[in-house]
Amino acid sequence: MSDTTRFVTFPLGEQRYALDSSQVKELVMPSRVYSFPHTMHALEGVLVRRGTVIPVCDLRPAFGHVAERSFYVVAQCNYGGRQEMVAIPVSGDCQLVQGERSQSTEEVTFFAGLLRTGGKTVPLLDLDQVVAHCMQSATGLAGEAKG
Amino acid sequence: MADAVKENERRPLFVARQARPTAATAGPVILFTAGGSRFAIEASEVQEIRDGDERTANRKLKGTESIDFALRVGLGEGILERYVVLKPGDCSLGVTEVERMAALPRVVPLPGLFRGAERQWYRGLLLLENEVVPLVRTQYWRRAAEPAAG
Numbered sequence: 001m002s003d004t005t006r007f008v009t010f011p012l013g014e015q016r017y018a019l020d021s022s023q024v025k026e027l028v029m030p031s032r033v034y035s036f037p038h039t040m041h042a043l044e045g046v047l048v049r050r051g052t053v054i055p056v057c058d059l060r061p062a063f064g065h066v067a068e069r070s071f072y073v074v075a076q077c078n079y080g081g082r083q084e085m086v087a088i089p090v091s092g093d094c095q096l097v098q099g100e101r102s103q104s105t106e107e108v109t110f111f112a113g114l115l116r117t118g119g120k121t122v123p124l125l126d127l128d129q130v131v132a133h134c135m136q137s138a139t140g141l142a143g144e145a146k147g
Numbered sequence: 148m149a150d151a152v153k154e155n156e157r158r159p160l161f162v163a164r165q166a167r168p169t170a171a172t173a174g175p176v177i178l179f180t181a182g183g184s185r186f187a188i189e190a191s192e193v194q195e196i197r198d199g200d201e202r203t204a205n206r207k208l209k210g211t212e213s214i215d216f217a218l219r220v221g222l223g224e225g226i227l228e229r230y231v232v233l234k235p236g237d238c239s240l241g242v243t244e245v246e247r248m249a250a251l252p253r254v255v256p257l258p259g260l261f262r263g264a265e266r267q268w269y270r271g272l273l274l275l276e277n278e279v280v281p282l283v284r285t286q287y288w289r290r291a292a293e294p295a296a297g
Contacts, residue, residue, distance in 0.1 A: 034279035036272070037184055037220040039263030046258065046272070046279060053272055053279065055260045084259045135260070 007099055007115050009122055010073055011092035012063045018099075018115040018122045019075055027094050028072040028087065042134040047072060047087050056087045061137035062110055062130050068092075077127045079135065086131055109133075175250050176273065176282065179231060181242040182222025185280050187249070187273050188240075192285040194232045196245050212292045213239040219291065220268060233285050238292035240283075249275060254282055 006021040028047060033056050035045035044056045054074055071094055072087040079086075099117030101124060110133070112126040176187040177196075211232060217225030227241035254271040268288075269281040 036281045037222055038261055038265040040261050043260060048274060048279060051274065053255050053258055055258045079260060082259055086260060
């Protein structure tokens with residue numbers, strides 16, 4: 001079973017990933033991340049976009065160190081049963097592409113399938129899973145540090 | 148003719164689009180620093196601001212319990228040079244500096260991904276010029292001072 005639609009692709013370190021374009025709200029140039037004291041260690045701070053405050057999620061628990069920060073992809077995710085906006089830092093140019101989604105033959109953590117576009121195959125990111133992993137990892141680390 | 152002029156005066160020149168529901172305005176707020184970060188508190192919730200020495204001298208007389216605000220929000224022990232006394236006067240926040248007042252800033256709710264203690268600490272975030280400042284939730288801090296009072 002596969003379908004054709006539009007996707008946004010972006011790099012996280014060496015690897016390129018994709019998100020369904022319906023999930024992506026905007027691409028933001030590197031801008032100031034406002035920080036304030038809080039307890040959610042996976043959240044670096046917030047971006048302000050046209051009067052809306054968007055949390056920036058640190059993806060290191062899922063993807064390791066992301067060298068350089070070129071853009072923020074602002075996307076919608078489901079976390080704890082609620083739709084939330086989140087900004088994820090990406091390390092290179094973002095592209096809007098058309099392609100065909102297909103299921104991966106093996107189940108891989110953080111991937112919702114594969115995108116075939118322009119003769120290439122790009123993993124489709126399961127943003128809900130990635131955000132949940134990062135939030136929980138950070139909570140666990142904070143707990144260990146306190147203990 | 149005069150009636151037509153009056154009728155025109157009653158008509159609005161334009162109708163503004165409905166405001167975005169995400170932002171509201173707060174009353175005047177007092178900006179303060181603690182642990183190197185800036186925070187805001189609604190001026191209507193503040194009884195008075197005392198300096199450190201004054202507070203020490205009056206502490207027992209007034210029965211005011213104080214909270215090291217920086218320490219409680221995870222910024223480490225704060226330099227307590229000012230005390231923001233919350234109404235009705237039985238609790239104060241120890242802070243480093245009281246900076247200024249800001250009138251009618253925009254306040255937005257904390258994004259939903261913030262699900263920890265910060266939801267208790269803050270009522271929302273103020274969008275000031277080139278800055279995002281947490282607006283403290285005074286009800287929470289009054290309650291937080293209660294165990295110490297006993």
